[in-house]
Amino acid sequence: MKHPLHVASEIGELQTVLLKRPGQELENLTPEYLQPLLFDDIPFLPVIQKEHDYFAQTLRNRGIEVLYLEKLAAEALVDKSLREEFVDQMLEEGRAEGNVSHQILKEYLLSFSNEDLVQKIMSGVRKNEIETGKSMQLHEFMQDHSPFYLVPMPNLYFTRDPAAVIGDGLTINKMRETARRRESMFMEYVVKHHPRFTSHNVPIWLDRNYEFPIEGGDELILNEETIAIGVSARTSAKAIERLALNLFSRQEKFKRVLAIEIPKCRAFMHLDTVFTMVDYDKFTIHPAIQGPQGNMNIYVLEKGPDEETLKITHHTSLTESLKEVLGLKDLVLIPCGGGDAIASAREQWNDGSNTLAIAPGVVVTYDRNYVSNALLREHGIEVIEILSSELSRGRGGPRCMSMPIVRKDI
Numbered sequence: 233m234k235h236p237l238h239v240a241s242e243i244g245e246l247q248t249v250l251l252k253r254p255g256q257e258l259e260n261l262t263p264e265y266l267q268p269l270l271f272d273d274i275p276f277l278p279v280i281q282k283e284h285d286y287f288a289q290t291l292r293n294r295g296i297e298v299l300y301l302e303k304l305a306a307e308a309l310v311d312k313s314l315r316e317e318f319v320d321q322m323l324e325e326g327r328a329e330g331n332v333s334h335q336i337l338k339e340y341l342l343s344f345s346n347e348d349l350v351q352k353i354m355s356g357v358r359k360n361e362i363e364t365g366k367s368m369q370l371h372e373f374m375q376d377h378s379p380f381y382l383v384p385m386p387n388l389y390f391t392r393d394p395a396a397v398i399g400d401g402l403t404i405n406k407m408r409e410t411a412r413r414r415e416s417m418f419m420e421y422v423v424k425h426h427p428r429f430t431s432h433n434v435p436i437w438l439d440r441n442y443e444f445p446i447e448g449g450d451e452l453i454l455n456e457e458t459i460a461i462g463v464s465a466r467t468s469a470k471a472i473e474r475l476a477l478n479l480f481s482r483q484e485k486f487k488r489v490l491a492i493e494i495p496k497c498r499a500f501m502h503l504d505t506v507f508t509m510v511d512y513d514k515f516t517i518h519p520a521i522q523g524p525q526g527n528m529n530i531y532v533l534e535k536g537p538d539e540e541t542l543k544i545t546h547h548t549s550l551t552e553s554l555k556e557v558l559g560l561k562d563l564v565l566i567p568c569g570g571g572d573a574i575a576s577a578r579e580q581w582n583d584g585s586n587t588l589a590i591a592p593g594v595v596v597t598y599d600r601n602y603v604s605n606a607l608l609r610e611h612g613i614e615v616i617e618i619l620s621s622e623l624s625r626g627r628g629g630p631r632c633m634s635m636p637i638v639r640k641d642i
């Protein structure tokens with residue numbers, strides 16, 4: 233039987249992908265909560281849904297199977313006790329302060345059908361939804377400012393980050409930001425309980441209980457032997473080391489990890505916001521991540537003398553490191569916004585470097601990044617543009633919005 237997960241490159245023909253359609257969770261964004269919930273503006277729900285549907289249809293038109301996280305999660309929770317366990321865990325990790333008990337919230341959530349239960353947990357529970365029958369004291373009013381009993385998860389449409397397929401297994405990620413911490417629980421339940429995945433013993437290279445954070449936007453599979461991981465605002469060096477050790481001891485194929493250090497700032501939150509692979513020898517890059525001589529900090533992690541030790545070498549040239557690990561004589565780094573200081577900063581902010589390769593030399597990008605798109609085409613890349621007015625407000629592009637489940641080997 234075909235393995236349900238398989239990704240051994242960034243550019244191999246995409247066969248199955250996981251998306252999440254933006255939903256009611258976005259209607260729970262208010263100006264006060266934008267920053268903690270990692271948004272810069274409030275998307276207009278009917279339009280963002282239309283844009284997202286267009287994205288999904290664009291992928292289907294290319295023969296790609298599109299799965300939805302919300303549907304898989306609902307299908308995974310068939311068992312009554314599993315539903316209860318899931319709700320308990322969600323409430324334990326995400327219940328906001330308030331005068332409602334765990335039990336009342338649990339009963340409220342369990343009164344929904346599976347699909348609505350998943351949607352409700354994703355969108356959050358507003359305080360005015362539940363009649364607690366208990367009057368609040370003044371000090372409770374004062375402490376209890378949040379309008380939610382359960383905080384919404386508006387970043388779920390960025391399916392790339394909470395989990396990432398590597399080879400025939402995956403990482404289920406410990407998310408750096410509180411606003412995204414519970415997101416990886418959906419994929420944990422899906423992989424452990426959905427029949428599509430339980431037929432195989434899917435290896436989990438790193439799970440969400442690991443102490444140090446890692447996010448999928450930082451995890452890039454350069455080829456069947458090499459992974460690049462951003463050391464970023466979201467992904468810690470400790471998690472990269474642990475993942476490398478686990479991979480080297482539990483499987484044969486991946487032999488090295490390139491830890492690429494990027495500036496730790498909001499605009500460059502993950503490696504894939506500043507660097508993506510678009511063809512065998514072509515990459516997009518935001519010029520601002522390189523120093524004046526094009527230098528950066530890159531660490532190559534390889535198997536060490538024993539299972540708990542890594543061999544680590546330091547490099548400063550991204551081009552040379554990539555050439556070496558990919559066995560290339562030459563390669564092209566295509567600058568986001570063409571390298572013009574203003575176009576490059578503007579288009580990077582709207583995810584101009586965040587391309588989703590669906591085959592070697594074929595990428596999906598946002599239509600608004602016209603300078604970067606034209607440059608990709610000049611380099612012989614087929615660029616499929618999608619609508620981006622509302623989708624881009626969450627600060628993620630086509631790669632962030634997609635979790636490849638199966639790619640053909642190249």
Ligand SMILES: NC(=O)NCCC[C@H](N)C(=O)O
Pocket residue numbers: 269270271387390392393412448449450501502504505626627628629631632
């Ligand atoms: N891989 C990515 O760069 N994902 C984009 C995530 C955007 C989201 N608002 C966040 O701050 O986590």
